[in-house]
């Protein structure tokens with residue numbers, strides 16, 4: 302039987318998914334610990350053996366083997382722009398959408414101290430933006446000069462004012478840097494253009510980063526590590542919402558991924574105001590938007606989650622918990638491998654998941670503010686209006702293995718307690734039960750129609 | 764026929780009067796300006812950030828609803844902070860409530876650091892003439 306092997310070299314686990322391409326079914330999945338520090342193929346081979354065992358008697362012929370990766374710290378990036386709310390924010394969004402982990406966002410003209418800081422953070426790629434097309438070019442040129450002088454070995458993606466490109470090209474060529482120039486992330490004020498930068502980041506990831514992270518030998522066996530894992534999830538989300546050439550999509554959706562260290566939210570939605578008389582302000586939002594909350598997690602980030610939420614907010618979801626909330630969060634952070642056993646432990650973990658979902662959604666969605674006038678109230682919106690999004694999908698270990706994913710996800714819905722957050726009001730709640738989203742993002746690279754059909758089949762009501 | 768100059772326009776504060784703003788955008792474009800319109804309900808910071816990114820030569824602030832004085836306070840100082848030292852600032856619309864002596868109103872806005880202030884009912888064409896003069900495009 303012909304099949305495709307999809308591989309996710311995760312930060313902890315290497316996860317394999319085998320897809321039967323004739324029947325469009327998931328044949329089997331398997332995982333083992335990622336072994337990037339020794340040889341990435343050791344963990345892979347262990348997982349592969351398990352996978353073959355799970356497939357059993359049937360003979361499979363893998364016609365394609367595609368991978369994504371967040372091993373060895375994932376794709377680490379620094380974003381640089383001019384004004385914090387404008388090109389620096391646009392650059393940050395482009396990097397997040399490319400699946401990066403953001404180590405820092407810098408704005409205005411960099412100083413030596415900041416350059417040293419960037420250097421010490423050891424990013425895999427630096428994204429350099431600044432100025433609209435035809436706008437300010439002094440800042441980006443100043444920053445290009447400083448980078449050329451002080452940072453020699455980090456690939457740079459230039460996505461700023463096009464009028465500065467010739468000069469930057471000269472500066473970087475003279476310094477012998479590896480760089481790529483692409484379209485401006487903010488060509489006009491408040492207009493965002495993140496796709497070209499995302500594509501260039503991805504190509505550098507494939508070309509340089511995979512090798513730098515000691516994963517080149519994996520490419521002898523597989524057809525390529527195509528993208529960072531979060532980019533694969535975003536890709537899956539986008540094609541599930543929009544559909545492919547032959548297969549219709551399911552429409553606008555949000556994906557929540559609660560992890561031990563971070564909570565990610567992806568939305569595929571226009572986000573225009575859904576009510577009349579609302580004025581949209583500020584930087585345009587990407588249609589496919591990803592946010593990552595580094596302080597909201599169930600284990601590694603349990604203490605920062607506590608700091609963000611506080612006892613009362615966590616207790617709102619577990620009013621009768623016997624634990625002291627702060628103590629329990631400290632304990633979980635120190636014992637990251639804890640799996641809940643008792644009823645109380647389950648309840649506490651669920652409450653953490655709900656708070657993480659609630660806060661991560663608040664930070665992802667747009668907000669509306671009312672302006673009172675004698676004529677009545679007028680509204681001004683910043684960010685995406687997601688009130689009418691059709692689907693809310695849960696993925697990631699915490700939700701997939703939870704007894705009650707629907708309850709956790711519902712914490713992310715619109716609430717009259719804080720009505721200015723434009724969170725979905727009444728979406729259908731689905732769960733990525735077989736944990737296939739990143740695999741489907743990879744499959745979509747080669748077989749988009751099939752990826753949509755399989756997701757429709759396997760991503761089910763909670 | 765672009766004249767090479769960039770102008771940021773918008774309506775300041777909690778003011779939602781949108782019609783004049785569109786007319787100003789149109790009139791400036793006809794005269795060859797690159798217009799960056801940040802629209803209604805715009806705080807001072809949005810004007811300034813827009814001017815920085817687009818390397819603007821001038822900012823035209825509109826205020827129609829009568830709270831112009833409060834909304835415009837400190838605008839020039841913020842521009843200076845942001846490095847927009849010599850940017851040209853105009854303000855116009857219905858700057859204050861009720862019938863007040865225009866000379867006095869004008870003086871208050873000029874003291875705030877605006878290069879020019881315009882009374883209600885000003886023909887925008889005349890202001891654009893001033894702007895061209897101030898930017899060295901015309902005598």
Ligand code: B12
Nearest residue numbers: 778779780781782783825828829854855856857860861890
């Ligand atoms: C339509 C209107 C509304 C609509 C606005 C709809 C919209 N979204 O655009 C609604 C009903 C929402 C509204 C609400 C209010 N309005 Co009203 N509104 C008007 C009205 C009737 C017309 C405005 C208009 O569109 N004019 C046409 C355009 C082309 O002219 P313009 O806006 O003046 O702009 C031109 C010039 O002023 C100039 N200009 C403007 N800015 C600048 C800047 C520079 C640098 C330069 C050189 C020139 C310049 O060039 C523009 C183009 O020619 C005026 C009365 C009037 N006839 O002007 C009142 C008026 C502006 N509103 C007024 C008021 C008080 C209000 C409210 C506070 C409540 C109320 N009593 O109605 C609220 C405020 C809401 C808010 N938060 O902003 C007052 C303001 C009083 C004052 N400043 O002393 C006015 C003058 C009516 C009045 N005589 O009382 N309003």
